[in-house]
Amino acid sequence: MIWDWHFAGKILPDLLRGLVVTVEATLLGYAVALVLGLLWAVLRRSPSRVVNQVVRWVVEFIRSTPLLVQLFFLFFALPSIGLTFSALVTGVIGLGVHYSSYTSEVYRAGIADVPAGQWEATTALNLPRRRVWFGVVLPQAVRKVIPTLGNYLIAMFKDSPLLLAITVPEMLHSAYDVGAKSLRFLEPMTIVGVLFVIVSVLSSLLLRRLEFRYGNN
């Protein structure tokens, strides 16, 4: 069996449609991860020891168990408690929650990096808690960690094929479908691999520019 360019051209549109779903799931999941991670990080600073420790272990648990298992868990367990989502939404939630455990660590480092003087100043000015976080601490903390957060976008993109296990029609899923129908796996699998590398390398170039912009202040 040798490489067939004609066949490769014919299946490309199908695979690109899969790529759109992959990108969609990644971006939506990333949004969830950014928001939820921030929530974890802020809760970790809570003065209550109980909240603090509970959040710490929950995040540790999410981080040290496989995404695939979590996806299955959500896919099968959510309906049994009455929440029914489409496969894509379940996948987005899964990706988002899993990666929130990573982003929370990034935010935590950023928050820890805010000089103590800034905190003291908010106390001296008697700012309400909401303004302490949204007006003073987070703008400084988040700016610094933007490049690091960007790395997780790429990591997440590369974990998105796992969604095929819960029947989301993403790129690898379409490749597998094409392969199963035509019994030719070489072209679809190779194209998917190449597309993955192209998108990852392009986005890492983009990130490098982002790093350049935010890195030095």
Added chain:
Amino acid sequence: MSDVLSSYPLLLRGAWVTIQLTVYGSALALVLAFVFGLMGGARSAWVRAVGRVYVEFFRGTATLVLMYWLFYALPLIGFRFAPMFAAVLALGLNVGAYGAEVVRGAVKAVPKAQFEATIALNMRPWQRLRRVLLPQAVALMLPPFGNLLIELMKGSAVVSLISIADLMLRAQQLRQSTGQTTAVFLVILVIYFVIAQVLQLLVRYMERRADIMLGRRPGRAARSALDTLGAAK
């Protein structure tokens, strides 16, 4: 829940496969990380380029895509792998690429004076690496290697998709036979968590050993000597 717990031999067998995958995969990743990581710091531009290509390529592909490619596409051009071999290869190649970056960074992070000293002492290149640079670099590599080890262990769950009977696949079987989806997945989540915590403890222990070896932390003999000194005062 009790149905699930009473079928623990099945889950234990699955966990054993997961652990095997982790061990083989990380052994392969470790070798690749050192080979390509050291190439990344080589003087010749060609050797460096080979290291870069490996890192960029395998960091850019998803493990699952790589595994599918090895398992479904390669047999068609005449290479047939056993599933276990394809899985270990995919995990090792992927994590090895991240590891190579760690190795390269760690060797670069050893103070420059150390390298200059080896030249002043007229050491051969291999001696420089073996006696001076690597012992210090390894201590820097251990914490990121620990993270990668856990990533690899977690990543091994995807091998169930090419029908290897790891913990994840056993859970699927159990789900089909008992119908207790939530309980099954909760149990294996906990098993994965326990494995991860054990791996973490192991890496912490190695970090302590490396620190003691480099004299950055007193060893047991030194500590007890310090204690007796303190008691004598």
